[in-house]
Amino acid sequence: MPPESAESPGQPPSEEPPADLLAVLPRIIQFSAAVTKGRLAERATEAAGLPLDRPAMGVLLSLRTADGPLRIGEIADRMQVVGPHVTRQVQALEKRGLVRRVADPHDRRASLIEPTEAGAEGANRYVASLLGWFTEALTDWPPQDRDDLARLLARLVDDVTARLARFDEYGEG
Incomplete structure (x- = not known):
């Protein structure tokens, strides 16, 4: 199955990335590090x-x-x-x-x-x-915000995982 765009999976876009995505990338990296490599993971392992x-x-x-x-x-x-x-x-x-x-x-x-x-x-x-x-951490969040987070996070993970699968399929990188 060919890629959905003219660009190869995993390749940087040929034009400037959208500012909203550029702004959120450091937050995604920060969250990932906090959960997997930071004190949270250590505390959960101890527990x-x-x-x-x-x-x-x-x-x-x-x-x-x-x-x-x-x-x-x-x-x-x-x-x-x-x-x-x-x-x-x-x-x-x-x-x-x-x-x-x-x-x-x-x-x-x-x-x-x-x-x-x-x-x-x-x-x-x-x-x-x-x-x-x-x-x-989310105790003060309204239920709708928690639902939105769950929905959008699931969508993000699904889309990124699918993109990575295509990346692996084409053997690039």
């Missing part, structure tokens, strides 16, 4: 009671939010990383008893990854800590 690095916690969270066990490639897609990165994390989490491999009912040659009880409990504590923090 989870699992001294894990962010990539390992990312694997547990991917499994926590899934409808069932996942293949390594599915975890990698959810985390926007490559499979070997996830394989290393899964091996380390297995050694700690936080995930396990189970047979894929559709392909006995393949295995799926699922959290153990300890892994699921730790991921649940991590999520509860994040949700508690966000609940406090």
Whole structure:
């Protein structure tokens, strides 16, 4: 499927970017860093009671939010990383008893990854800590603003993820 525009996925636009997008980019980067690399992630990890690095916690969270066990490639897609990165994390989490491999009912040659009880409990504590923090941060927001945030954030993530998928498909970068 060809790109939707004449420009290749991931390439800068040929004209000046819109000022509103240029203004919001630093805020997106700031938010991303605050959530993933800042004190919030550290505090949530401490609350989870699992001294894990962010990539390992990312694997547990991917499994926590899934409808069932996942293949390594599915975890990698959810985390926007490559499979070997996830394989290393899964091996380390297995050694700690936080995930396990189970047979894929559709392909006995393949295995799926699922959290153990300890892994699921730790991921649940991590999520509860994040949700508690966000609940406090947004406590003064009217319900409509919270709904708008959820809707627009979902749309942003979906659109960026789709654009990245096209970028990967064309092998550019």
